[in-house]
Amino acid sequence: MRNVMMIHHRVFFCSTKPLSILASLTHPHLRLSYSAAASSPNRPIHCMASDSPLSQPLTGGDGSVSVPPPSPASSASSAIDFLSLCSRLKTTPRAGWGKRDVKNPESIADHMYRMGLMALISSDIPGVNRDKCIKMAIVHDIAEAIVGDITPSCGIPKEEKNRRESEALEHMCKLLGGGERAEEIAELWREYEANASPEAKVVKDFDKLELILQALEYEQEQGKDLEEFFESTAGKFQTDIGKAWALEIASRRRKQQH
Template identity: 70%
Template sequence: MASVAGKANPYFLAAPSSHSHFYPSPNFTHKNLIKIPLSSDPPSPRLISVRSNNPNLDSIKMDQTASGLGSGPGNQIHSNASSSPSASIDFLTLCHRLKTTKRKGWINHGIKGPESIADHMYRMALMALIADDLPGVNRERCIKIALVHDIAEAIVGDITPSDGVPKEEKSRLEQAALNEMCKVLGGGMRAEEIQELWQEYENNSSLEANLVKDFDKIEMILQALEYETEHGKVLDEFFLSTAGKIQTEIGKRWAAEVTSRRNSRLANRQC
């Protein structure tokens, strides 16, 4: 995972692995603690620790169980029925990690000062805002999906293919993280909506999800093109990994435009 700045953030990830570096806030002392598993590898699973200012959140430890996401008898969770101002600010403070966690693929390719997870999601939301109207597609829902599709990375970080985490395990870890984030929010309609939007994207189960999945890939290759231009690099991996995987017509047109601009740039470099 990418390293994270923001030392004043009261949320932190504990038990660093060989590729993660997270630091607690030195001024945060609240006793409430949420722990969720970051890895299922025996014999010593890594745990993510999240500290909360919300006194209504009991200490929680979600252990690995055969049935999945912390469903053991000792995992009783108490939370507010709806979001209080305190719970809302706790949730938003946790989401601060999306602004400070850098996208790992760029770090792995030596990009200095790369975009954050929040940067990526924001431009995807702009894509949904400016895209042409499509029959049967709810633009507002696309914007919402774009804004929450990577939200669990506030806890688990940016898990990339280079980490070797199976797709099913990555989804499980992110679902566990999302569950805890929604508990920090205090549950209620907004938390349920976030869960629904995230699941819709994860399962690619609607026209809106199809489109936002395309935006995810297009935003990545557009960013790759920009980094190639700014840093004089060749980032073929990102273009190869998305080739032939665009689902929608507008996505195909936009991806073709990015690819065309890249090809023109590469051709000019060879002249």
């Protein structure tokens, strides 16, 4: 009898189009199954590996098990599956703007892209790896491709939000095929969530800066009063660059109001 390695992983989806993501999961070695109950918000969808050549370990004469490296074709397949899943970041609006009736709100990918630009153009900071900041900026919200943009107004406890995002991230890394790149993404995400490094603190500030800069632009373009976003970030910047850029944005907003 052949030994078969099976992967059983649970992924939680938010209530906004929870099953639309299934069309993106086209990996030839994944079999998806779900019940009617899965259409309810946050019900699990089970993802299991099929009986495929890649799922069968090679056993040596000494009983040891070795796993062959992925072929270029399988690596390409995993990469495209992962990128197709990430496309949802381009089409999922940032939830906070929709709740304030902002027209044509930015997507999650829009937000992460400008954060990446912030890291790219920022001055060198002693003890901070700028390249790592750029990577962290484009990874920090990646789990939202599955769970959506969960904001404080959703009423979901922080621990539950983190649990859902952690499971989503794990699923995405498996979809990518594991390995060095997947582990790098996971480590960057965990480091950001834990605010555990100088780079994480800088990127946390960029997250807030992008929020208030976008709020200022929506105020200018659509005549909105988005004071709550400025109040929610006031006094929470951790770095000198964050504080300096926040002061500049606040200065421009005061000039606009007079």
